[in-house]
Amino acid sequence: MLLKLVNAKKTIEIGVFTGYSLLLTALSIPNDGKIIAIDVDRKNYEIGLPIIRRAGVEHKINFIESQALPVLDKLLEDHENEGSLDFAFVDADKGNYKNYHERLMKLLKVGGVVVYDNTLWYGTVALPEDLVEELVDGVHMKEMRKHIMQLNKYLATDSRVQICVAPLGDGITICRRIY
Template identity: 65%
Template structure:
């Protein structure tokens, strides 16, 4: 029995399970515009930075359950998660999208336009913190957003959180991507030789510990994609 268990544990740890999930319940229902954007991203440098389609499927359901209308996205890359959000909020919904790399955003822009949702997106080519601070200068923005998605520089996750927690309404959601960092958060320190990957791992661990202790929110760290930390603002 032990050998059999080890065999199946190996299957679960391979890409077979992810492949099964994608082919069974994700790709068959993926909107054509998202599929085209995903395929275009596959040939773009650092293509792996895009949101995992299975994680995107969960995010789409959460947006609908929340009836989200006003959202914030920090870290756009080529725009898979941005287009997904735009497709799942009402026609008069708005997304404040922040990223210092407009070139990557423009890879996805034709697909956003083709889907007819560009009018929902307010893209700003800028680091996020100055824009968030500017939003917070206006009291009308306090608790005025339903949802936020963060997939950006990991060392600033807590800085983003401290600002977003004031902008998101009670009952709203904030999702942080890549919080498992390829599973390395559970590895021993000496297992990582690349200094950059080791630093990002340390940032992810520090953020995970901090967010787990934040009594202002309820959290679920879901082992989907590269780790989705879903935070519901409780008070």
């Protein structure tokens, strides 16, 4: 719906895994729309690729196997890319969300939208720190909570965006670039 609301045509996704959210984006943008999809691991993307092919949307996807930050920096070397994106979805390493945000604020057009996933971090952002477990199934809960809380504070005071936190799944923060 968000993609439709902003008439998204040129988009970026940071953190693809098997391509579940990527497929949804690819199905929502027009036939000549484009998605730059970045993930450090192509193997998982290839698990979902047959489904993407069956859906007839592979031609919209430019998958780049890489750390996301250098790709964003490379895009910014070409001034034509500034203000060119309609939509971004960020669902990767939480410690870099703030770094992604700084780059995306240049790559997104005014009126464009970036969505950050996991911004409620299993609800732990609302818990006192001593009630949060250090490690759950190999995930560093406390450390990630700290990153997400820093991001949430940062976004709340960033005058370049209007934001809305939606309690969907693990929480998403929707940011609309206003200048």
